[in-house]
Amino acid sequence: MDFRFDIVTDYMPFFLKGMGITIGVSLAGVLIGLILGLFIALGKMSSNRWIRLPFNIYINIFRGTPLLVQLLIIHFGVVPLFMSPSNPLVSLVIGLSLNAAAYIAEIFRAGIQSIDRGQMEAARSLGMTRVQAMKLVILPQAVKRVIPPLGNEFIVLLKESSLGSVLAAPELMYWGRAAAGQYIRVWEPYITVALIYLVLTLSLTYLMNYVERRLNTDDQR
Amino acid sequence: MINVKNLKKSFGDNEVLKDISLHVSTQEVVVVIGPSGSGKSTFIRCLNMLEEVNGGQVLIDGKDLTDKKTNINEVRTDVGMVFQHFNLFPHKTILENITLAPMNVRGLKKAEAEEKARTLLAKVGLAEKAAAYPDSLSGGQKQRVAIARALAMEPKVMLFDEPTSALDPEMVGEVLEVMKQLAKDGMTMIVVTHEMGFAREVGDRVIFMDNGYIVEQNEPKALFDAPQHERTKSFLSKVL
Numbered sequence: 001m002d003f004r005f006d007i008v009t010d011y012m013p014f015f016l017k018g019m020g021i022t023i024g025v026s027l028a029g030v031l032i033g034l035i036l037g038l039f040i041a042l043g044k045m046s047s048n049r050w051i052r053l054p055f056n057i058y059i060n061i062f063r064g065t066p067l068l069v070q071l072l073i074i075h076f077g078v079v080p081l082f083m084s085p086s087n088p089l090v091s092l093v094i095g096l097s098l099n100a101a102a103y104i105a106e107i108f109r110a111g112i113q114s115i116d117r118g119q120m121e122a123a124r125s126l127g128m129t130r131v132q133a134m135k136l137v138i139l140p141q142a143v144k145r146v147i148p149p150l151g152n153e154f155i156v157l158l159k160e161s162s163l164g165s166v167l168a169a170p171e172l173m174y175w176g177r178a179a180a181g182q183y184i185r186v187w188e189p190y191i192t193v194a195l196i197y198l199v200l201t202l203s204l205t206y207l208m209n210y211v212e213r214r215l216n217t218d219d220q221r
Numbered sequence: 222m223i224n225v226k227n228l229k230k231s232f233g234d235n236e237v238l239k240d241i242s243l244h245v246s247t248q249e250v251v252v253v254i255g256p257s258g259s260g261k262s263t264f265i266r267c268l269n270m271l272e273e274v275n276g277g278q279v280l281i282d283g284k285d286l287t288d289k290k291t292n293i294n295e296v297r298t299d300v301g302m303v304f305q306h307f308n309l310f311p312h313k314t315i316l317e318n319i320t321l322a323p324m325n326v327r328g329l330k331k332a333e334a335e336e337k338a339r340t341l342l343a344k345v346g347l348a349e350k351a352a353a354y355p356d357s358l359s360g361g362q363k364q365r366v367a368i369a370r371a372l373a374m375e376p377k378v379m380l381f382d383e384p385t386s387a388l389d390p391e392m393v394g395e396v397l398e399v400m401k402q403l404a405k406d407g408m409t410m411i412v413v414t415h416e417m418g419f420a421r422e423v424g425d426r427v428i429f430m431d432n433g434y435i436v437e438q439n440e441p442k443a444l445f446d447a448p449q450h451e452r453t454k455s456f457l458s459k460v461l
């Protein structure tokens with residue numbers, strides 16, 4: 001098999017630009033997902049079943065349907081209601097954020113519920129409100145337990161952002177497909193793109209391991 | 222100070238507190254004893270609404286906790302609670318454990334709260350542990366910190382739910398000593414415990430609970446030496 005490195009070098013500027021966008025949309029997705037996810041997790045833990053209901057429905061819908069379907073509906077159905085023409089990057093960030101929020105909410109909920117019930121009781125018995133107890137006692141302890149699963153979610157999101165190519169959002173996979181189309185070649189563009197994704201996810205894995213180790217040594221308590 | 226009227230509490234179909242009435246005066250030390258599952262913990266947890274009650278009234282310092290209009294957080298600042306398993310905040314230092322609520326609930330300045338915390342730590346004999354984290358303390362030390370943490374809110378009443386049951390035997394004494402001192406200082410206390418020696422020595426009154434009722438109550442000496450009810454007799458014969 002002859003591997004045409006000239007295709008790789010020709011397209012490298014686009015791959016790098018796409019990589020930047022892949023990192024950008026994933027980061028935006030995780031950050032917005034974190035904020036929404038915390039909100040949804042707290043809502044899902046409400047003692048009132050009618051408040052819980054919409055949050056449950058949200059989580060079930062976004063975890064129970066393919067991200068690709070969600071992206072198509074958002075890009076061609078929802079976003080055009082607010083902006084025309086709809087921008088694929090905007091749609092991609094919205095889709096990734098909403099989808100990540102559902103998973104992150106469950107991560108937060110599991111983390112919060114893993115904290116011993118006595119912690120909340122002690123805080124409340126001292127006169128703290130529920131919100132104060134959450135903020136001062138429960139969440140700081142839960143954070144450490146949610147870091148590893150959040151790291152996983154970030155990696156999943158980074159890979160799934162490749163679905164943005166279907167919306168013609170100019171992220172990494174989009175340029176891979178563009179190169180494949182232009183040169184009518186399979187191996188060079190896709191292997192290159194795959195390697196770039198691999199470098200990104202492995203770097204993230206190392207970063208997460210480092211953060212985890214730091215948290216653990218901080219925590220010789 | 223504490224007035225409980227016809228208190229009822231169920232978990233599902235399991236009626237745990239059937240009809241409890243009790244009056245506790247200021248500076249009184251009431252010790253609650255009874256077999257496992259008789260509802261002692263549930264009862265004491267109802268006194269600061271850690272459990273929702275199903276009937277009756279709980280009045281603390283004249284405020285009815287069962288009234289929806291009562292600000293329960295405010296009442297809780299007057300009711301200190303010490304748990305069997307300490308429930309210290311593991312992510313905070315000992316000093317921070319004690320200052321957290323005074324600063325965030327009472328609105329004390331940091332310096333003020335810390336000064337008070339150090340005084341309390343000295344009182345429970347743990348002044349040198351201020352900067353340590355809970356995990357580095359022994360059980361007895363943790364429980365003394367938990368008592369200091371509750372006292373930092375300057376409560377009018379202290380509730381203890383088996384404060385020494387999770388401790389190694391050699392650490393029971395140091396915690397009981399702190400509680401004894403507290404009683405001497407005039408704190409109103411309700412103590413669930415299996416420490417009959419403590420009940421006898423420190424209690425003004427002992428309450429025997431069984432099966433969701435207060436079966437019998439009396440001064441410690443009278444209750445231990447001359448119990449009136451069969452159930453009290455058989456319980457005491459097993460534990461004394």
Ligand SMILES: Nc1ncnc2c1ncn2[C@@H]1O[C@H](COP(=O)(O)OP(=O)(O)OP(=O)(O)O)[C@@H](O)[C@H]1O
Nearest residue numbers: 232235237255256257258259260261262263264383
């Ligand atoms: N959160 C709860 N949900 C359901 N049932 C409960 C709950 N808490 C307590 N119970 C039940 O209420 C009854 C009384 O429990 P409680 O803990 O008050 O007893 P206790 O006198 O404190 O016993 P022990 O000496 O073992 O601590 C038990 O039958 C227990 O199973």
Ligand SMILES: [Mg+2]
Nearest residue numbers: 261262263383
């Ligand atoms: Mg109990």
